[in-house]
Amino acid sequence: MVREALKCDISVMLKSSPVDLVTETDQKVEALIISSIKQKFPNHSFIGEESVAAGAPSILTDNPTWIIDPIDGTTNFVHRFPFVAVSIGFAVNKEIEFGIVYSCIEDKLYSARKGKGAFCNGVQIRVSGQKDITKSLLLTELGYKKDSEHFQTMMSNMQRILTIPTHGIRCVGSAAINMCLVASGAVDAYYQIGIHCWDMAGGAIIVTEAGGVIVDIDGRPFDLMSRRLITASSKALADRIAVEIQPFPCGRDDTEN
Numbered sequence: 001m002v003r004e005a006l007k008c009d010i011s012v013m014l015k016s017s018p019v020d021l022v023t024e025t026d027q028k029v030e031a032l033i034i035s036s037i038k039q040k041f042p043n044h045s046f047i048g049e050e051s052v053a054a055g056a057p058s059i060l061t062d063n064p065t066w067i068i069d070p071i072d073g074t075t076n077f078v079h080r081f082p083f084v085a086v087s088i089g090f091a092v093n094k095e096i097e098f099g100i101v102y103s104c105i106e107d108k109l110y111s112a113r114k115g116k117g118a119f120c121n122g123v124q125i126r127v128s129g130q131k132d133i134t135k136s137l138l139l140t141e142l143g144y145k146k147d148s149e150h151f152q153t154m155m156s157n158m159q160r161i162l163t164i165p166t167h168g169i170r171c172v173g174s175a176a177i178n179m180c181l182v183a184s185g186a187v188d189a190y191y192q193i194g195i196h197c198w199d200m201a202g203g204a205i206i207v208t209e210a211g212g213v214i215v216d217i218d219g220r221p222f223d224l225m226s227r228r229l230i231t232a233s234s235k236a237l238a239d240r241i242a243v244e245i246q247p248f249p250c251g252r253d254d255t256e257n
Contacts, residue, residue, distance in 0.1 A: 029070035067201035073174035087176035089201025099202035112209035127233035136188035179203025183210035
């Protein structure tokens with residue numbers, strides 16, 4: 001559905017800001033995924049990006065829960081920038097059990113199940129294992145911040161990382177794909193503040209099952225609802241990044257902000 005939609009004119013709507021975009025395809029893909037799963041698992045819970053935007057709650061309980069981003073990288077999709085993914089994570093007792101990320105234009109299906117490893121198109125993947133930040137290539141994302149102090153902190157964090165020095169920072173535009181790039185060893189780490197649980201759920205277990213680590217931005221244990229993360233190819237690298245990153249308030253997905 002996503003790949004076919006790219007061949008047509010794309011109708012764009014706004015959500016919370018002039019740069020928070022949604023398309024009819026986002027909504028159709030999420031509705032299709034949820035309706036298909038509900039047919040087999042009617043008692044399961046769902047957290048979907050577009051459902052939450054329409055007023056549904058974003059509360060993670062112990063009930064089996066599907067966490068869905070129908071198009072991760074909507075701005076990329078609108079501009080036909082070729083990094084767009086469908087991301088699905090499945091959690092039980094608030095723990096992610098498996099995840100799927102489909103990079104639509106690349107036609108790459110990343111998947112992982114707890115204790116079973118991580119795969120891309122059926123081939124097992126592993127992180128780079130890099131521990132030295134001076135030899136690392138990192139990912140993050142740049143975007144609109146309404147609060148100018150938050151924007152300055154975001155830019156300052158990049159400066160702090162780049163001047164360590166490192167091999168550089170890249171911006172792909174899709175959190176799910178960013179995590180899969182860490183998992184496959186193409187980059188060594190990814191950090192971001194201000195994303196959502198549906199951006200992270202599918203990719204998080206892919207990283208850990210590929211041998212990587214995922215922690216909070218301050219180095220403490222990862223919290224899926226915290227809207228921030230560091231993923232890295234090693235604990236040493238994650239800890240080193242955490243030393244440099246200055247946080248700014250971004251709220252939580254499980255509370256009204």
